[in-house]
Amino acid sequence: MTGAEQFAREFEDAFQQAYLRFHRRDGKRAQMSGASRAVLLHLAHAGPLTVGEAAQHLDRAQSVVSDIVTQLESKALLEREPDPEDRRRTLVWLTPQGFDALDRERQVLSTELLARAGSRMTADERAALVGGLTALIHANEREEP
Known part of the structure; x- marks a missing residue:
């Protein structure tokens, strides 16, 4: 066995042990739904959007995305704000808590x-x-x- 192969086996063993000791144990109640995660991720990448724009980007019905946004807004993860370029439009954007929640979701x-x-x-x-x-x-x- 070469030194590189020995390293690979030792690292794999150590990594398994580290993962078993340090993986997140939040449980189901703390986990975000896939749909909520998708909306937060999309907004984080695309920037503030209207609910209609987000629905179009996510290929979902506007009513479905609106319900998800309302749920995330009730948890203070998203907020609605007037579009500075067109006050008739309302944009949806992540709050600081929303960015933190998204960061936690990404943590293994x-x-x-x-x-x-x-x-x-x-x-x-x-x-x-x-x-x-x-x-x-x-x-x-x-x-x-």
């Missing part, structure tokens, strides 16, 4: 569990861990000769 690992474990590591150990993972990611992006 629990930052709370990682922070707790990281507090028991030295600054050099934390930097080495992140640096090593970053190097691994960059190595994967390089073309083979």
Whole structure:
């Protein structure tokens, strides 16, 4: 077995253990529905839109998107605001809480569990861990000769 193959096996084992210890455990109640996530993600990428524009972009009925927007608005994740260029139009946009919720939805690992474990590591150990993972990611992006 080559050094690279040995590394791959050891890293895979360590990664499995890390994932099992640090994955998010929010449970179903805390998870966002796929439709809500899709609306938030689309708005985050496209910018403020009307409900009709969002419905067209998402290829959904306007009434369906309107219901989702109303639900997200009630949770303070979205807000409606007048279009500064045309006061007759109302745009939908993410609130700071909406951006935070979207960020949490993207997280695979629990930052709370990682922070707790990281507090028991030295600054050099934390930097080495992140640096090593970053190097691994960059190595994967390089073309083979």
